[in-house]
Amino acid sequence: MSGRDSAEPVAELEEVSRVYHLGENVVTALDRFSFRFEQGEYWAVMGSSGSGKSTLLNILGCIDRPSSGSYRVRGEESAAMDDDALSDLRSREIGFVFQSYNLIPQLDVLENIMVPLFYQDEPPADGPLRARHLAERVGLAERLDHRPPELSGGQQQRVAIARALINDPALILADEATGNLDSATAVEILDLFDELHAEGKTILLVTHEPAVGERAESVLRLTDGHIAEVVHGREVGA
Amino acid sequence: MMRGSFMRTVRLGVRSLLLHKLRSALTTLGVLFGVSSVIAMLAIGEGASEEAQEAIRRLGSQNVILRSVKPPEDQASEQTTRVLTYGLTYEDFERVEQTFPGVERAIPMRELPDEVRFGSRSLHPRIIATVPEYQAATGRVVHEGRFLEEIDDRDVANVCVLGYEVARHLLPFQSSIGESVRIGSDYFTVVGTLLPRVRFESDRADPGEGITGEVFIPLKTGRRWFGDTILRVRSGSRDMVEVQLHEIVAEVDLTENVPFVAAACRTMLEREHTQRDYEVIVPLELLLRAQETKRIFNIVLGSIAGISLLVGGIGIMNVMLATVTERTREIGIRRALGAKRRHIVTQFLVETVVLSVGGGLLGILLGLVIPAGVERWADMRTIVTPTAPLLAFGISAGVGVVFGLYPAWRAATMDPVEALRHE
Numbered sequence: 203m204s205g206r207d208s209a210e211p212v213a214e215l216e217e218v219s220r221v222y223h224l225g226e227n228v229v230t231a232l233d234r235f236s237f238r239f240e241q242g243e244y245w246a247v248m249g250s251s252g253s254g255k256s257t258l259l260n261i262l263g264c265i266d267r268p269s270s271g272s273y274r275v276r277g278e279e280s281a282a283m284d285d286d287a288l289s290d291l292r293s294r295e296i297g298f299v300f301q302s303y304n305l306i307p308q309l310d311v312l313e314n315i316m317v318p319l320f321y322q323d324e325p326p327a328d329g330p331l332r333a334r335h336l337a338e339r340v341g342l343a344e345r346l347d348h349r350p351p352e353l354s355g356g357q358q359q360r361v362a363i364a365r366a367l368i369n370d371p372a373l374i375l376a377d378e379a380t381g382n383l384d385s386a387t388a389v390e391i392l393d394l395f396d397e398l399h400a401e402g403k404t405i406l407l408v409t410h411e412p413a414v415g416e417r418a419e420s421v422l423r424l425t426d427g428h429i430a431e432v433v434h435g436r437e438v439g440a
Numbered sequence: 441m442m443r444g445s446f447m448r449t450v451r452l453g454v455r456s457l458l459l460h461k462l463r464s465a466l467t468t469l470g471v472l473f474g475v476s477s478v479i480a481m482l483a484i485g486e487g488a489s490e491e492a493q494e495a496i497r498r499l500g501s502q503n504v505i506l507r508s509v510k511p512p513e514d515q516a517s518e519q520t521t522r523v524l525t526y527g528l529t530y531e532d533f534e535r536v537e538q539t540f541p542g543v544e545r546a547i548p549m550r551e552l553p554d555e556v557r558f559g560s561r562s563l564h565p566r567i568i569a570t571v572p573e574y575q576a577a578t579g580r581v582v583h584e585g586r587f588l589e590e591i592d593d594r595d596v597a598n599v600c601v602l603g604y605e606v607a608r609h610l611l612p613f614q615s616s617i618g619e620s621v622r623i624g625s626d627y628f629t630v631v632g633t634l635l636p637r638v639r640f641e642s643d644r645a646d647p648g649e650g651i652t653g654e655v656f657i658p659l660k661t662g663r664r665w666f667g668d669t670i671l672r673v674r675s676g677s678r679d680m681v682e683v684q685l686h687e688i689v690a691e692v693d694l695t696e697n698v699p700f701v702a703a704a705c706r707t708m709l710e711r712e713h714t715q716r717d718y719e720v721i722v723p724l725e726l727l728l729r730a731q732e733t734k735r736i737f738n739i740v741l742g743s744i745a746g747i748s749l750l751v752g753g754i755g756i757m758n759v760m761l762a763t764v765t766e767r768t769r770e771i772g773i774r775r776a777l778g779a780k781r782r783h784i785v786t787q788f789l790v791e792t793v794v795l796s797v798g799g800g801l802l803g804i805l806l807g808l809v810i811p812a813g814v815e816r817w818a819d820m821r822t823i824v825t826p827t828a829p830l831l832a833f834g835i836s837a838g839v840g841v842v843f844g845l846y847p848a849w850r851a852a853t854m855d856p857v858e859a860l861r862h863e
Contacts, residue, residue: 260857263776265775265776265856265857265860266856266857285780285781286780286781286782289775289778289779289780289781290778290780292775292776292777292778293777293778293779294778296776296778298776298777300773300860304769304773304776304860305773306770306773306774307459308452308455308456308458308459309452309455317774317777318777318778320445320448320779320783321774321777321778321779321780321783322778325445365777369778
C-alpha cells in the first residue's frame with residue numbers, strides 16, 4: 203500500500219538506554235535495548251508496569267529521547283534531533299492512539315482527524331478529503347460535525363485511529379488502546395487494527411491484557427528494561 | 441497558506457475561549473475598562489482643555505488686557521455716602537496707546553449699568569461704551585447697518601449698536617435700524633445690530649441664561665451722558681463709584697512682544713496707581729499655562745491608564761496561566777501529534793491577544809459612548825481624537841502579547857511525556 207522501500211526497517215533501536223534521575227535514585231527504564239520493527243508487522247508489547255514498555259513507546263513515538271544509543275525511524279536518526287525536528291518527525295511518521303482517546307474537546311470529528319496536518323510545514327491540500335475518507339473508513343461518516351463529548355468511547359477511539367492514520371505514518375503506536383472500553387467495543391477496535399494490519403500498516407500495541415496481546419501477530423515481552431521474550435510470526439486471529 | 445493557517449489559529453483560539461465564556465468575559469473586563477477609561481478621560485481632558493484654550497484664544501492671544509478691579513473694602517465703609525474711586529484712567533489708556541512700543545492700538549472700554557427700553561419692553565444688558573476698533577479686536581460681526589464709527593465718537597452722537605439678543609428682545613418683529621431706544625434717560629438711534637456671538641466650534645442654539653445681551657455706544661457719548669461716576673443704591677447705603685475705564689485692550693504687533701508689553705503695563709500701573717485696583721490679563725500666558733496644565737494632565741492620565749492596563753494585563757496573565765495548567769493534557773496531545781513549540785506558543789499567544797484585543801475593541805466602543813454621554817448629560821465638551829482609539833487598540837494588543845508570552849512559553853516548554861500523563 204505505501205510505496206516505501208520495505209527493505210529498510212521502519213524503526214530500529216540500537217543499544218538504547220533511558221535513565222531517569224529521581225532525586226538520589228537513578229532508574230534505568232530501558233537498558234541497552236536493541237530491536238527492529240519491519241514494515242507491515244503487528245506487535246503487541248507486553249510487560250508489567252515498570253517493565254519499560256511506556257518508556258519504549260515514548261522513545262518510539264519520538265516524544266522522549268534515549269539517554270544513549272541510537273533510534274532511527276525510516277533511517278532518520280532521532281537521538282541527534284532538536285525539538286523542532288523531532289516534532290516534525292512525529293507529525294510525518296508517527297500515529298498515536300491513546301488509552302483515553304485524547305481527542306481535543308473543542309474540535310469536531312473532522313477537525314480532530316486533521317490536527318496532525320495543522321502542524322506540518324506544508325499541509326497537503328487534500329487534507330479535508332483525506333480526513334473524510336478516513337472517517338468513513340472507521341465508520342464515522344455520519345458524525346463528522348460532532349464533538350468528542352457527544353460520542354461514545356468506541357467512537358472516540360475510532361476518531362483517534364483515523365487521526366493516527368491521516369499522515370500515513372511509518373508507525374502506529376497504540377497505548378492500551380482498548381483499556382477504557384467494554385469488551386465488545388474493544389473487539390471492534392481490535393478488528394479495526396487487524397484490518398489496518400491487513401492493509402500493510404506497521405502497528406505497535408502496548409498492553410498488559412493477555413487477551414489483547416493474543417490478537418497481535420507477534421509479541422514482545424519486557425521485564426526491567428530488557429527483552430524477556432519474543433514470539434514471532436503468529437497468524438492473525440479471526 | 442500562511443494567512444489561512446493564522447486565521448484558523450485565531451478561529452480555534454476563539455473557540456477555546458468560548459468553552460469558558462464567563463471566565464473569558466470576566467478576563468476581558470480588565471482591558472475593557474482600562475481602554476475605555478483611557479479614551480473617555482482623554483476625550484474629556486481634551487474637551488476641557490480645548491474649551492479653556494478657546495476661551496483664552498477668544499480674548500486674543502496677541503492682546504494684553506488691563507481691567508479695573510474694585511479694591512478690597514477698607515475701614516471707611518461705615519460711611520453711608522461716599523465716592524469710591526478706582527480703576528483704570530484715561531491717562532493709563534493714553535500711556536498704553538502712545539508710549540508703549542509694540543502696541544498697535546489700544547481699545548478703551550467702559551461698562552454702564554443701566555436700563556435699555558423700547559416702548560414697554562426693557563432689558564438690563566451690558567452697555568459698553570467703546571471705540572470702533574472694538575469690533576475688529578473682539579471679532580463681532582455686523583448683522584444689519586454698521587458698527588460704531590469714528591464720526592460717532594467725534595460728534596458724540598447718540599447712536600447705539602444692539603447685540604443680537606437685545607435686538608431680538610426689544611424689537612422682535614421689525615428691523616431696529618433707525619429706531620430710537622432709551623438708555624438710562626436718553627434716547628439713542630440704532631445704527632446697527634450684530635450677529636449672535638457663536639462659540640468657536642460648538643454653535644449652540646441656546647445662548648444660556650448668563651448672556652444678557654450687549655449694547656454698544658460711542659465712548660465719548662457715554663462719558664458725556666453718564667459721567668465717570670456711577671450711582672449704585674444698595675440696601676440703605678448709596679455708593680458712588682467712579683471708574684473712568686473698565687478695560688483697556690492693548691493689541692500687540694507680534695506674539696514675541698506680548699511678554700514685554702505685559703511687563704511694561706504691570707510696571708506702569710504699579711507706579712501710577714496707589715492701590716491695587718487693576719489686573720493685567722495676558723491671554724498668551726494663560727494659554728501657555730493651559731497647555732502646561734494639559735501636559736501635566738496627560739501625564740497623570742497616562743499613568744492611570746498605564747496602571748489600569750497593567751492590572752488588566754495581570755488579570756489576563758493569571759487566567760492564561762490557569763488555562764495552560766488546565767490544558768496541560770491538550771498540550772501534550774498536540775505535541776505528540778507533531779506540534780512544534782512555536783505552534784503551542786502561537787496558539788496560547790493568539791488566545792491571549794484575542795482576549796485583550798476583544799476587550800480593547802469593546803473598550804473602544806464604551807470609550808466612545810462615555811464621552812457622548814458626558815457631553816449630553818453633564819454638559820461638558822469632549823473631543824475624541826482619532827489617535828485615542830488607535831492608541832488604546834495598540835496598547836491592548838501589546839498587553840496581550842506581553843502578558844501572554846510567559847504563559848505561552850510555559851505551555852510550550854512542557855515535557856510532552858509529562859503533559860500527556862497529566863490528569
